[in-house]
Amino acid sequence: MSNIKDAFANGKAFIAFITCGDPDIETTKKAVKEMVRNGADLIELGIPFSDPTAEGPVIQAADVRALKNGITTDKIFDMVREIRKDIKVPIVFMTYANVVFSYDSDKFISICRDIGINGLILPDVPFEEKDEFDPICRKYGLDLISLIAPTSEDRISMIAKEAKGFVYIVSSLGVTGTRTEITTDIGSMVKLVRKSTDIPCAVGFGISKPEQAAKMADLSDGVIVGSAIIKIVAEEGRDSISHIGEYVKSMKDAIRDI
Amino acid sequence: MTKKGRFGEYGGQYIPETLMNAVIELEKAYGHYKTDPEFVFELDKLLKEYAGRPSRLYLAERMTNDLGGAKIYLKREDMNHTGAHKINNVLGQALLAKKMGKTRLIAETGAGQHGVATATAAALMGMECVVFMGKNDMERQALNVYKMRLLGAEVIPVESGTGTLKDAVSEAMREWTNRIEDTHFCLGSVMGTHPFPMIVRDFQSVIGKEIKQQIMEKEGRLPNAIIACVGGGSNAIGSFYEFINDENVRLIGCEAAGRGIDSFETAATINTGRVGIFHGMKSYFCQDEYGQIAPVYSISAGLDYPGIGPEHAWLHDIHRAEYVPITDEEAVNAFEYLSKMEGIIPAIESAHALAYAMKIAPDMKKDDILVVTLSGRGDKDCAAIARYRGEDVEE
Numbered sequence: 001m002s003n004i005k006d007a008f009a010n011g012k013a014f015i016a017f018i019t020c021g022d023p024d025i026e027t028t029k030k031a032v033k034e035m036v037r038n039g040a041d042l043i044e045l046g047i048p049f050s051d052p053t054a055e056g057p058v059i060q061a062a063d064v065r066a067l068k069n070g071i072t073t074d075k076i077f078d079m080v081r082e083i084r085k086d087i088k089v090p091i092v093f094m095t096y097a098n099v100v101f102s103y104d105s106d107k108f109i110s111i112c113r114d115i116g117i118n119g120l121i122l123p124d125v126p127f128e129e130k131d132e133f134d135p136i137c138r139k140y141g142l143d144l145i146s147l148i149a150p151t152s153e154d155r156i157s158m159i160a161k162e163a164k165g166f167v168y169i170v171s172s173l174g175v176t177g178t179r180t181e182i183t184t185d186i187g188s189m190v191k192l193v194r195k196s197t198d199i200p201c202a203v204g205f206g207i208s209k210p211e212q213a214a215k216m217a218d219l220s221d222g223v224i225v226g227s228a229i230i231k232i233v234a235e236e237g238r239d240s241i242s243h244i245g246e247y248v249k250s251m252k253d254a255i256r257d258i
Numbered sequence: 259m260t261k262k263g264r265f266g267e268y269g270g271q272y273i274p275e276t277l278m279n280a281v282i283e284l285e286k287a288y289g290h291y292k293t294d295p296e297f298v299f300e301l302d303k304l305l306k307e308y309a310g311r312p313s314r315l316y317l318a319e320r321m322t323n324d325l326g327g328a329k330i331y332l333k334r335e336d337m338n339h340t341g342a343h344k345i346n347n348v349l350g351q352a353l354l355a356k357k358m359g360k361t362r363l364i365a366e367t368g369a370g371q372h373g374v375a376t377a378t379a380a381a382l383m384g385m386e387c388v389v390f391m392g393k394n395d396m397e398r399q400a401l402n403v404y405k406m407r408l409l410g411a412e413v414i415p416v417e418s419g420t421g422t423l424k425d426a427v428s429e430a431m432r433e434w435t436n437r438i439e440d441t442h443f444c445l446g447s448v449m450g451t452h453p454f455p456m457i458v459r460d461f462q463s464v465i466g467k468e469i470k471q472q473i474m475e476k477e478g479r480l481p482n483a484i485i486a487c488v489g490g491g492s493n494a495i496g497s498f499y500e501f502i503n504d505e506n507v508r509l510i511g512c513e514a515a516g517r518g519i520d521s522f523e524t525a526a527t528i529n530t531g532r533v534g535i536f537h538g539m540k541s542y543f544c545q546d547e548y549g550q551i552a553p554v555y556s557i558s559a560g561l562d563y564p565g566i567g568p569e570h571a572w573l574h575d576i577h578r579a580e581y582v583p584i585t586d587e588e589a590v591n592a593f594e595y596l597s598k599m600e601g602i603i604p605a606i607e608s609a610h611a612l613a614y615a616m617k618i619a620p621d622m623k624k625d626d627i628l629v630v631t632l633s634g635r636g637d638k639d640c641a642a643i644a645r646y647r648g649e650d651v652e653e
Contacts, residue, residue: 049549050419050550050551051424051425051428051536051537053274053428053432054435056432060418064418072548096535096536097536098535098536098543098549099548101534101535101549102534102547102548103548124272124273124274124535124538125272126275126278127278128271128278129270149274149275149276151276151279151438152275153279155275155278155279170276173435173438174276174436175435
């Protein structure tokens with residue numbers, strides 16, 4: 001078991017996503033440190049994929065920018081080796097099955113362990129296919145994070161029973177990206193998860209504002225924010241660091257004591 | 259299939275959790291309806307009365323004589339309603355979707371043939387239709403874009419990635435995760451997550467069943483080889499499936515090599531790709547060393563896809579089928595050849611299969627039999643081929 005649970009020891013957790021290498025690796029390094037300094041409890045590092053089918057336009061564009069600038073899995077491993085010296089909070093990779101599989105899953109995940117990665121989120125690997133990666137994750141002490149969606153219904157208990165690290169609750173139908181309103185009954189989804197497991201639940205997809213985050217954190221153990229952070233990177237590029245810091249602080253402040 | 263949704267190690271269900279219950283529901287419904295007498299009767303009637311099946315198995319005598327070797331038969335899927343084999347699958351899926359209570363079809367399209375077929379079925383069955391098409395393909399296949407709109411479909415340009423078929427598939431998948439309740443994703447090839455490779459293969463297997471019956475009537479024996487073009491591989495698997503256990507029948511899939519398999523401008527997946535996981539399935543894909551999907555190229559929008567259906571990957575591994583590369587130039591030559599030789603203008607996709615027949619027929623015996631699946635008609639390609647030859651055609 002990984003130390004992912006530590007992320008939930010600090011009040012409601014703020015989980016921050018960032019695409020590695022957008023617009024360059026130096027910016028990502030600084031952004032990660034700045035996010036942690038401002039209260040991020042867990043860092044989700046996106047390894048760009050050419051065809052990210054679960055992402056909306058904002059993260060798709062970030063992947064394109066990063067790949068155009070020559071980012072590779074090996075460069076991202078090097079970056080993690082470096083930032084791990086200063087960053088103590090749990091870090092997970094978010095990427096697609098092929099990025100792991102084509103690198104050689106065993107090699108990829110063993111490097112993850114060596115450089116201090118605590119878990120993997122693979123949005124194109126549902127419960128039915130997790131045997132492709134889960135045994136290897138267990139071998140190296142990483143958590144393969146399970147996702148549940150508004151359409152999961154009768155599948156929730158089956159997924160939750162075997163979930164590790166935290167349960168990623170997908171707030172809405174569709175792909176990643178900010179939404180003005182989340183209409184799914186998150187409370188009932190969390191209740192169903194709780195019947196089968198004690199591990200924390202964090203809500204992601206569509207959360208961008210402190211009020212939304214507070215509402216979601218009230219129903220769960222934490223929130224995951226991606227597109228809203230990437231939007232800042234897209235607008236400010238290398239100058240985005242302080243803006244990201246302020247944003248993360250406002251979000252963590254909104255949920256800490258709920 | 260070796261275990262659920264797998265062909266050897268290939269296939270599977272690598273899709274977001276959001277879609278899992280939808281594909282489980284689809285699999286259940288298909289399992290129920292495929293043997294439901296009413297469904298079978300309705301589909302059969304549509305294929306006969308509306309699509310014009312069975313399609314002819316035509317002896318290409320001038321081509322046979324000209325090449326001087328094997329006897330060449332053309333399976334005329336180009337004569338189906340909407341001009342390609344795509345209608346076989348679409349009528350099946352649309353009818354299934356309707357029985358499942360869906361009111362809206364979404365689809366991806368490359369050359370536009372599957373998009374036109376889906377728009378046609380949607381019009382016929384009074385369903386809403388949205389087709390995703392790469393922006394570059396919309397330029398290459400402007401006439402099919404117009405046809406889809408004429409048939410009442412909305413065509414959405416996809417600008418992400420290379421603006422071709424793979425991006426259209428990704429965008430259709432994204433749309434499906436966004437709206438599942440009333441929507442069926444009418445996938446056009448034997449690819450994607452289980453159960454699509456199985457469903458599409460079953461609906462397309464009518465091609466091979468007819469070939470078998472027709473060749474037995476005409477020749478009293480099975481052919482030596484069956485040749486079909488392969489992008490995702492639906493007309494190929496449709497042609498091959500009935501013959502998989504007939505080990506003396508060679509099964510040959512023709513991949514689009516674009517400017518050659520030694521160049522980066524190719525879409526020949528088996529010949530240049532390696533095993534990966536993408537678009538819901540484990541199969542062969544054109545990709546770089548880090549698993550980034552390659553920006554493939556072919557003159558044929560319908561074969562311009564970086565992957566291949568999982569059943570083909572398996573047939574390749576067990577050496578039951580062969581997959582050969584055909585370049586743009588070879589395909590264009592075949593396109594022109596069949597037009598002049600038989601008065602049949604083939605789709606540029608199908609011309610890849612013809613090109614390989616032209617290569618091997620002369621070295622075969624006169625009493626050998628080759629069947630080439632002519633998956634579609636070439637009207638849609640005339641302007642693009644003219645441009646390839648340096649002529650500017652006003653449509």
